[in-house]
Amino acid sequence: MYRVIEERVRAAIGAHIEKAYGQAVSVGVERPPKLEMGELATPVCFELAKRLKRAPRLIAQEMAGSIGAIEGVTRVEVAGGGYLNVFLDRAAFFENVARLAGREAMAAGADASKVIVEHTNINPNKAAHIGHLRNAALGDTFVRLLRHTGRCVEVQNYIDNTGVQVADVVVGFEHLEKKSPGDVRTLAAEPQFDYLCWDLYARVTQWFEEEKTRLAFRVETLKAIEEGRGTAAEIGVIVGEAIVRCHLRTMERLGVEYDVLPRESEILHLKFWKQAFGMLRERGAIQLATSGKNAGCWVMPLGKSEGGEKNRPARDALPHQGGSGQAGATGESEAAGENQDEKIIVRSDGTVTYVGKDIAYQLWKFGLLGLDFRYARFAKRPDGDDVWASTSGAGEADAPQFGHGSEVYNVIDSRQAFLQHVVVAGLRALGHEEQANHSTHFSYEMVALSPRAAQEMGYTLSPDEEKRAYVEMSGRRGLGVKADDLIDELEEATSAEVAERHPQLAAEEQEKIAHTIAIGALRYFLLKFTRNSVISFDFKDALSFEGETGPYCQYAAVRARNIVRKVEEQGGKLPETISAAGAGQWLAAPGGNDVWELALIAGSLGSAVTGAVETQEPAILAKFAFQLAQAFNNFYHKHHILSEEDAAKKAFLLALVEAVEKQLVAALELLGIEAPERM
């Protein structure tokens, strides 16, 4: 609602300025600091004053008098040095909120083009940890947001099942544990196989460090896995598949689902790279280095700004630029030295690097590769849909068409910014400017451990690490908080509380509520931070259920539901609809300011969603949910609805409560958080 009026005001003022002053300006709008100053304001007259060389306040006065009527707006006032403050028609706004609450989602397919979001991407060689949870929570929430705005989204979870990490675990099974493929198969059937591999992976790393010559096993195993031969390959397949299933289970616990799992093994078998290599070579995007330290490698030159610079803001400039900064002006001497700004794509032994395969994958996502995967059903989702995986077999005939997106978001942590940049540079070098511009690295900072958290888990830190604000997690060291452990701990804490509060409920019901609250706490915790803030993980914060947390928001929704339920139980007959005039009476300033504020926030969900999508920042929505919950809790203590004697007022308050409940539930749903019936 708010978003619609915001747009309307923006358009009206913009058009008016165009007409009356012949100036085209973008009209910025904001929320005034106080309700008495209206619901919407614009400082546009300051900008206009500069251009017209006139006092801003005078322009504002002129405009306030001549702007004319805007639907939903009662008046426009001049304030301060030249602000235009806009006052909304409260009754009309409320009527809209009450009518449309919870149904603001745009029709699916409004934009038929497909958006591909790739997230999770955990190496299938160990249990998922909390860093992976941040990735999945961000990716999944962004997907929900895009779908809410009517976009058609495909969720991909890339599985690097033939990489070094899997190879290391295979080495562990074969050489450390002396296991046969049959033994591993038996182990893989155990529920906590991912935990077993977590420990084994750390042990193998240790084992390599003790005796460097053992690294030969890794090289040999990696090659065997890539070529699909021998027991190593067999074990690799077993491990890769079993661990992926563990990850899917873990992610299912927090409501994260996927459409398709493209796997690296198929990228190899179907010769995606060979195809991409041909294209890159033909276009001259990669060159064979004949001299210098990279002699014998195929390299991609970097650092040129390739003309079309407009849609890449300065901060997205090439992270690794080395040498000459300003193109042309100075630093030309650098051009003489080769190997300066280039990235190796194919090693001198002919094997392709990770980034090379990534370029092929990215091309496939846009349907630019000229090759496609085949697919087989891999798993069933709770919603009944299938999760498909790429396959080297014949594939199933009824598989949907994946890929062929027009926009791609890769949810990957910021440490991989450079590689993501190389991938986009590859697209651009192939002449796919359009697709390059629609490739977004949805980056976020890592989850690290607070030194205290690391110590609580029994790790001994170096004196240097103890002094730091946080310690980076490390799969190789086995240093990290496993996702399932944290979820278990959250569920344990919540179920004790639920059992105490609702002893009459069946155990199964209690468990379900505890789970919902646990996930609410977890997802909110992962989403409340903005993307480029490093999360220094601390158990105390993550296990908190008070204050700015998921459960706080859920609790507000539960309270709202309780009121509605109690009123229904009392059987009190209340008017079905609230007339605008009636609502206006209770919303009128100054007495109605507090209820009006709540209605205003409730009506601002669309605005929060738009903001979150445009800035690709789910934290904006998390903040919104909290603010709405907070406003409601405040209202809850001021107004006692069940004991309200004035039937008309009671009906109005109840309508407000219902609207808030729907909007809050909708906001939480977008965050992947369910609101329980009781808690």
Next chain:
RNA sequence: GCGCCCGUAGCUCAGUUGGACUAGAGCGUCUGCCUUCUAAGCAGAGGGUCGGGGGUUCGAAUCCCUCCGGGCGCGCCA
């Protein structure tokens, strides 16, 4: 060495494209509030040279420069 990110209250963090008064939350601390729709809640108090210094502007936490401090990345690893 080069690049990216960060530095706001004791702690953890918000702060849309520069804006209006007293720079906001949450946690923690202190004080109140459960015979009233569940206290996973509410009200109040205290707490800040927005890392330092310059500059642009009518106006800067926000933009530019510089310095300091921290993190990450820069491999024929992924």
